Amino acid sequence: MRVGVLTGGGDCPGLNAVIRGVVRKGAKEYGMEFVGFRDGWRGPLDNHTCPLGVPQVRGILPRGGTILGSSRTNPFSVEGGVEQILDNLGSNGCDALITIGGEDTLGVATRLAELGVNIVGVPKTIDNDLSGTDFTFGFDTAVNIAMEAIDRLHTTAESHHRVLVVEVMGRHAGWIALHCGLAGGANIILIPERPFDIERVCAQVESRFATHYSPIIVVAEGAEPAAGTMSLTSGDTDEFGHVRLGGIGDALAKGIERRTGKEARAVVLGHIQRGGTPTAFDRWLATRFGLHAAQAVHERDFATMVALRGTEIVRVPLAEGTGELKTVRPELYDEAEVLFG
Secondary structure (H helix, E strand, O other): OEEEEEEOOOOOOOHHHHHHHHHHHHHHHHOOEEEEEOOOOHHHHHOOEEEEOHHHHOOOOOOOOOOOOOOOOOHHHOOOHHHHHHHHHHHOOOOEEEEEEOHHHHHHHHHHHHOOOOEEEEEEOOOOOEOOOOOOEOHHHHHHHHHHHHHHHHHHHHHHOOEEEEEEOOOOOOHHHHHHHHHHOOOEEEOOOOOEOHHHHHHHHHHHHHOOOOOEEEEEOOOOEOOOOOOOEEEEEOOOOOEEEOOHHHHHHHHHHHHHOOOEEEEEOHHHHHOOOOOHHHHHHHHHHHHHHHHHHHOOOOOEEEEEEOOEEEEEEHHHHHOOEOOOOHHHHHHHHHHOO
16 A cells, blocks of 8 residues: 655645654554655655655654655645546555645545545644644643743743733634643633633733832733733734734733833744654654554555544544534633733
8 A cells, every 4th residue: 555645735744754653553554655845735746756765764753844845735725626636646656645734734635525525633733722622742742842931921021021922823822821820820711712802911920029029921822802902913814714823922922011111022933833852742643643544544444544542542533533622621721810910
């Protein structure tokens, strides 16, 4: 059996671990051959391939990013794109395709599976917002990177008696903000699921200063004030129609400084969160996803996605993995609010 492999969407710590797990198990146990498609869906769209075998995956376990490259290409937005993909999969002799990606990449995979393409999906997003799995790889790494940054910022905030606003990733879900904020001892955490009151935030800032400590605020990039007037966007969109976010951290810092008179600065962690070597947990999870994806292909259990449920790897329908976003439940945020201010 000849199997194509691609990685799509934003890069993510653990992608190489998945690729390694797929190739090692598929080649050793099932005699599979693999072809790597470069740069997400652009690979099968433009027939851009690369060799992918055991020699190519040696030593990649601790490496961040993806040896296959990635992009946010949407073949359904390209005229004749689907036909090109079908032709190129056939010309490369691919009996199946393993697709590693998030909501958009797996959304394309779901539509192609409905057209008869033999696909197994692997969930990937540092935002941890895919509903079909308890955790996605890359999330733990992002949280630990953000937590370390918050740890370091506490001392500079205290030294200068200023408010520090730490903007982390999270377009629609506040999982990174909630986890790193709690782990890093943030005084206020703002997430997309809960529109915030800027006046209440300022009151909590004043309360923190009254105890002779400086506040650290963690805000997800998709968080917005109740009135919807402070979140800034570039206005640009990608091929899946998502507006490129940016600016809430800076806007929040300026708003706090204007209302309280306290010096405030924003720190935008940005792509630092998704770069570099994965944590042990992400290597463990990504490797297991890869092993189970190869097994699903061998068993011809297509139109499925591997997922973590508790400590077990299971398979769910591809459509379930992208059916809805997994957002922070109200009770999880409520229990953290006692630490605010």
